[in-house]
Amino acid sequence: MTVRFTSALLLLVAMALAGCAAAPLDMYRDANMDFGAVRTVAILPLANLTRESSAAERVRDVFGTALLATGSLYVIPPGEVARGLNRVGVANPAAPSTEEAIKLAAVIKADAIITGTIKEYGEVRSGSSAANVISLSMQLIEAQTGKLVWTASTTKGGIGISDRLFGGGGEAMNTITVKAIDEIIGKLFQ
Amino acid sequence: MRSSGNCSSKLTRSLLALALALGGCAGRMPAPGTPVPVARVAVLPVDNLSGSAAPLKTIREELAARLLARGITVLPDKELDAFMTRHRLRYVGGVTRDDAVAFRQEAGVDAVAVTSLELYGESFPPRIALTTRLVSTGSDPKILAMESTALAGDDTPGLLGMGLIDKPQTLRAVAMDRLVAGLLAEGGRERTGPALRPASVFRNQPLDPGKGYNVAVLPFFNKSSRRYAGEIVALHFIRELVKAGRFSVLEPGVARQELLQYRIIMEDGVSLADAELVFGIMRVDLLFTGNVNDYDDIQGVIGAPKVDFTALMLNRDNRKAGWAVDTHARGDDRVYLFDLGRLSTANALAAAMTRGAVQTLVPPGTARQP
Structure with a gap:
């Protein structure tokens, strides 16, 4: 009886640990893609689902410089990307079709294209507490095939226990933006 | 205002003009902290x-008076007005090539002082931020010196608020004195601030x-x-x-003037085609x-x-971004005790941020030796 109970307990622990080791749900990475071959990327204008009209441009700006600063990828200047979008005639720059992505990458000589969505940006309130929050997702589209090879999302900021207990308004918007982008870049280079 | 008219001053001006022209040919900038050699200024x-x-008008007059007090002749108001009318000069934020030539030939000035007022408030605490640059005249206008200052009445309150400045004219006078002293590199020392x-x-x-670079700075896209x-x-x-x-x-x-002449409109940033054109027409190495x-x-x-900006440098050699920064800060970021280190105006904050940004491109003490 004791042996059976111990075995069942061990099985349960093993299953729990196996559950911990599962792939993260906020990230997808194409196992067949050679990410080392990507040297030049273009960041397209991000989709903005927030009330802050400049959120997408701000995040794109910070993301572009942060990606350049890693020294691993060259980011095509936004003006050149805009010229490419006009030339190809992309209907919705935040969500290009496969054909549009391939054409655009060829015009601006990019190995991959990054698209993204800003889901939350700004202050959130809950009762008497308030704090800044950012939630975003990014995707990497391979230039040759137009295939989605990587996607990740992150959320930073928000109302924590200390904000509820002591107030304070959370972290500055710039700080959590940088943290969110650092995490996204970390997921890209994993 | 005093104007020069005797023979010896004309000779001095001619020699100075020749020296400036030769200096322009050498393509060198005056070393930081070097007194600026100008005798007659508009x-x-x-x-x-x-x-x-x-x-x-008052700010301009106060600036002119301080230049006069330092022995620099200022083009009289009437002559300046006549010149501006004759050349239909309405934009006063810079000097075009044509205007620089006309200033040299018609008004006989060595340099033009271009002043931008970036902040002004009279209610307590009064605030002022000014930038002035001296631009050489002739066929190749160059920036000879540039200085800016940003002050608020409560920058240094001191003990029991005795250091507070509540009168705008007092603050303006302090700002002007600092501006002119920095512009003319008085004392042979360059003023620096936080970075x-x-x-x-x-x-x-x-x-x-070992190389000097010709650079152009285009107006930043304003999303604020x-x-x-x-x-x-x-x-x-x-x-900076x-x-x-080095630049x-x-x-x-x-x-x-070049952007207008070639009708270069950059709505979403500088494309490589725009950059190519700018490198060509402006004859610069970096943008x-x-x-x-x-x-x-x-x-x-x-x-x-609060100030937040990103900057990008495009290099003519490879048509690629050679340097980029993302910087954001608040005026109280460096404050840990009693408001020490507080920057009270966005102008002073932006100055510290651009200083820090340029130092990542050219570390201090690495200026090119002539």
């Missing part, structure tokens, strides 16, 4: 980038230490709610690049541009200013 009306009403390091820095390849923030941050960059001693910065008036996301001053005494 002081243009003040370009108001403050977005508010300000005593522009705030950017959050992210990208450097593709270091600049050649503050009018003229793009122009103001561009001016800060120009000042001039002071770095010959194209006069913004000339850059503006700076960027975005200003925030440029917020405080109202009253509570709070802190």
Whole structure:
């Protein structure tokens, strides 16, 4: 009886640990893609689902410089990307079709294209507490095939226990933006 | 105002003009902290980038009076007015090539003082921010010196508030004295301030230490709610690049004239095709541009200013971004005790941020030796 109970307990622990080791749900990475071959990327204008009209441009700006600063990828200047979008005639720059992505990458000589969505940006309130929050997702589209090879999302900021207990308004918007982008870049280079 | 007319001063002016022209041919900038050799200057009306009403005429007169007090002859108002009318000169934020030639030939001035008022408020605490540059005249206008100052009445309150300045005219006088002393490099020492390091820095390849670079700074794209923030941050960059001693910065008036003449409109940033054109027509090696996301001053005494911008440098050699920074800060970021280290205006904050940004491109003490 004791042996059976111990075995069942061990099985349960093993299953729990196996559950911990599962792939993260906020990230997808194409196992067949050679990410080392990507040297030049273009960041397209991000989709903005927030009330802050400049959120997408701000995040794109910070993301572009942060990606350049890693020294691993060259980011095509936004003006050149805009010229490419006009030339190809992309209907919705935040969500290009496969054909549009391939054409655009060829015009601006990019190995991959990054698209993204800003889901939350700004202050959130809950009762008497308030704090800044950012939630975003990014995707990497391979230039040759137009295939989605990587996607990740992150959320930073928000109302924590200390904000509820002591107030304070959370972290500055710039700080959590940088943290969110650092995490996204970390997921890209994993 | 005093005007020169005797033979010896004409001879001095001619020799000075010759020296300046030869200096221009050598393509060298005066080393930082070197007194600026100008004898006769035209002081243009003040370009108001403050977005508010300000005593522009008084500010110009006070600047001219301080230059006169330091032995520099100022082009009389009547002559300047006549010149501006004759040449239909309405833009006072820079000097074009044609105007620079006309200033030399018709008005006989060695340099033109271009002043931008970037902040002005008279209610307590009064605030003022000014940038002035001296641009050489002749066929190749160059920035000879550039200085800016930003002050608020409560910058140094001192014990029991005895250091507070509540009168705008007093603050203006202090700001003017600092501005002119810095502009003319009085005491042979360059004034420096705090430098705030950017959050992210990208450097593709270091600049050649033995080479001087011709650079153009285009107005930054303004995505903030503050009018003229793009122009103001561009001016800060120009000042820091001039002071770095490694760059010959194209006069913004000339850059503006070229952009207008070739109808270069950049709505979403600089494309490589635009950059190609700019490199060609402006004959520069490096091109700076960027975005200003925030440029917020405080109202009253509570709070802190906030500035957020990104900058990008395109290199003519490989047509690629050679340097980029992302920087954001608040005026109270460096404050840990008793408001020490507080920057009370967005202008002073932007100056510290651009200084920190340029230092990542050209570390201090690495100015090119002539």
